[in-house]
Amino acid sequence: MALFNLKKLLLKKDTSRLIDELVDSLGVDILIRDSVGNSLYGDEVSGPLVPPPPVGVPIVSEGQAVGWVYGDDGKTAVIASALNYLVKTEVEKKALATEALDKYNELTMLYDFVERVNAFNVREIGDFLIKQVLVQIHADNVSVMVYNEKTGSLEVIAASGTCVESETTLKLGMGIAGSVVLTGKAEIINDCLSDKRYISRNNISSLICAPIKTKEKTIGVVSAGTIKPYNYTANDLKFFSTLVSQAAFAIDNARLYEHLKEAFITTINTLADTIEKRDPYTGGHTKRVMNYSALIGEGLGLSTRDMKRLELASILHDIGKIGVSDNVLLKTSRLTEEEFDEIKMHPVYGQEILSHIEELKDVIPGIKSHHERVDGKGYPDGLMGEEIDLIARIIAVADSFDAMTSDRPYRKGLSLEAALEELRKCSGTQFDTKVVEAFLNAYKKNSIN
Template sequence: MRSVVNPDCRKQKTTLFQNKADLTSMIEEYAKDWQLFINTLRYPAAIIDIECNIVAANKEMSVLFGENINSTHTKCYQVFHGADMPVENCPMVKAEKSFTHEEAEIYEPSLGKFLRVMIDPIIADKRLIGAIHYALDITDQKMAEENSIDLVEIYANSINELKASELRAQKGRDAFLNMLEDISESYKELENLFLRFILVMVNALDAKSPWTKGHSERVSMYAEQIAKEMLMDADEIKNIRLAGLLHDIGKLGIYDYLLDKPGKLTKEEFNIVKKHPAQGASILKDITQLREIIPFIKYHHEKLDGNGYPNKLKGKKIPLGAKILHVADSFDSMTSDRPYRPAPGIEYALSELEKHKGPQFDNDVVDAFLSVLEKSYIESANLL
């Protein structure tokens, strides 16, 4: 407990302190001594009696308030705070009861300063006769604290805002990913539907003639293997596979008896059959997803030397997809029975591919297909 007790006061008899006047005169009696004491302090200090009258003040107190307030004998709250009564939180009020050191932080508007106001009671013979009143300017400290609090608050707000932004971004990302997932699912469903539609068309073609049953699937499989062997990209391989399935779809418009005729076709009959590539292109022309493969279908009977049909295209004018279909289609025809002849067989087919490599079949396509067949043969031999 901090208290300022004048030892001499303790020697006074209690009868001297019967009323406030006695106490006030008591503190005034020692004012000169207290004046000497507070003059040694480096911060503003004043002596006040129990009536809150200033009985002494040091130079720093005058500097703080900008006027000479030494021994004004006016109320401290009037001089210090311009108030008619002790200000809220005044530590003097507490010290009157606690008889011990009290302090409080006060903002003094007339000075524009934060002050730490401290009271050390002066006690004589267990009676409070006055107090030393200090005032420390803590404005810089408070501003630093407030700035620090502001910075902490700004930092906390920034963190919260960042978290909120992250949350919003996360929700946005989640919503976007969900949307992509939905689109992806829808796309897969559409693609499945599309593939089923193509297979329905191919099945319709197969059902038309027992002689061509399975031909489209086999041509599709050979063509896909050639495309893979030629290191085409995934989309190109997929297109080649589809084109293989649909290459003869134009035969839907050819009379069944021509497809199933056991003997050789007449020139007129063959001219009708030769329409199937263009008819296939025409059947599929409105299907956007098949736009890229329609030329493959239309020109799958073209030959490099220009002796094919329907447009007698030559060399580079024939799309690669059509060249691949031509090789795959010819190989399957030569290895399948026809109503007008039995299958010539695989050896014959291979020799024909080699023989007509260049004038009829594309060199690279034939080489790729022969490589596929060779690998397939080695693989099946290893399995035996």
């Protein structure tokens, strides 16, 4: 690992100001040198003080001296300990920023891959397969079951008519379908009622059943049956098995896609957590904003698609903070105008980051506009009223409510009632009236506490 760069830390305005102030207030004369004797503070001459004379105090990072503070007074140690603290914080912050970037790269790669995989879902493929079976094979009931590794059961993912074997889930080995999955061999049963394995109450007389097999394993089963007695032939079985095997690859791909989607959501959550870790005072903020947003969305009767968009946008609303420097983001005292301008860039950075991920394109407006105000006085674009994406108007209320009710190092959070009053006061200027109303209703219903 590279040695910590003490020179870079000392060149930072905040650090050099702090050292100057300490030197002044303590009234000491000090020299700071790096680990090989280059002068960093207090003198122009580099060289002969390394190895350190008895008065040198080391500045240590990860067990190694990265520099030395020299002075003729015991107070030198005070400055050295301030510097040691700054070095330690700097190392911790860097580790977090790297973690966030790593996660971001992981996310992009994951999505690039997902985009290349056929994106039909398992149910759509099941429905398509059933249509084909009904056209090609004599049957009035067809069901497609897929093995769920988590539950260890076969589950119906699509059916036409009643399920061929009345249960919607079967343990492996149960019923004819469960037994076909175990053996991996297609079967014809022309007299179901005399087959002991048959567990249906659906009066199916004859059925044909084929396993859904990938190269490595059996992942499910398709059953087709008739209520009136019918004699399925070996030819029917061959044709049926071919149809099923064609769907097997698509079903397997779709399952992979669904697993990736789950992994993607998990990665997004981890990414959001990583961002939060940079600012310990906002712990749990993302989760609360997500919960408040969901309650507002439900109250406004958003569609399933918009609820999903809202969920992702609320998790990722501050992702652009990755692009804001730590000394501004983590500053606890009042921000200067320039510093505030830098913070105000985070919705734009968020847009830039997410524009690389095709699947998240429709989440961007919710992120880019979450600091807009309905009266047009927000940022970054000064949009007004309904020009602002509804998802962003919802997050604005959820985000502000949480910010108002959370404690910060420099102030105590407002009480719930005071924060609600503030929302009411700003309804129609900062916030969308409908959105505030939905939030207040959710509060009345005790969904928020």
